[in-house]
Amino acid sequence: MRSKTLRSKTWIMKLKNLLLLFSTVFFSSCMNEDDMDTTMDKDDMEMSADMDEDQMTMYMGEFVSDAHPTSGKVNVNTNKNILEFSDFKSDDGPLLEVYLATDTKASEFITLGELKGLEGDYEYDLPDNVDFEEYQYVLIWCVDFSVNFGYAKIE
Incomplete structure (x- = not known):
């Protein structure tokens, strides 16, 4: 057995x-x-290095509340021509605009136009050659009362 x-x-x-x-x-x-060939030629390596460089220069941040509850994420695309809001939320107010600013008080700023909505995902066109080392803040600015509703520091 x-x-x-x-x-x-x-x-x-x-x-x-x-x-x-x-x-x-x-x-x-x-x-x-082709699936088994894992070697990279010179062009592939340069393209990979370019992609790494683009990813390193991408700027992003998270909104924090200032005068009003504000939340969400913000990032600059790799071409640096679009500012993207995701999961954005803020209070309503009279004439709210999106600023790129040097500080949270809008001492120096570039306006990107009126806020497109109070909740959701939005995109704003960026002017050419913005220096994101200088303009590090994205503000939700109430023009009528000169009040910062909320901001994100992009790094």
């Missing part, structure tokens, strides 16, 4: 090994040579 159980276990182990070998051969035969 014991010998029969031992033979069954041996047979099952051989079957498992055979299935493993078969599946390895089967799946590796499905791959083409």
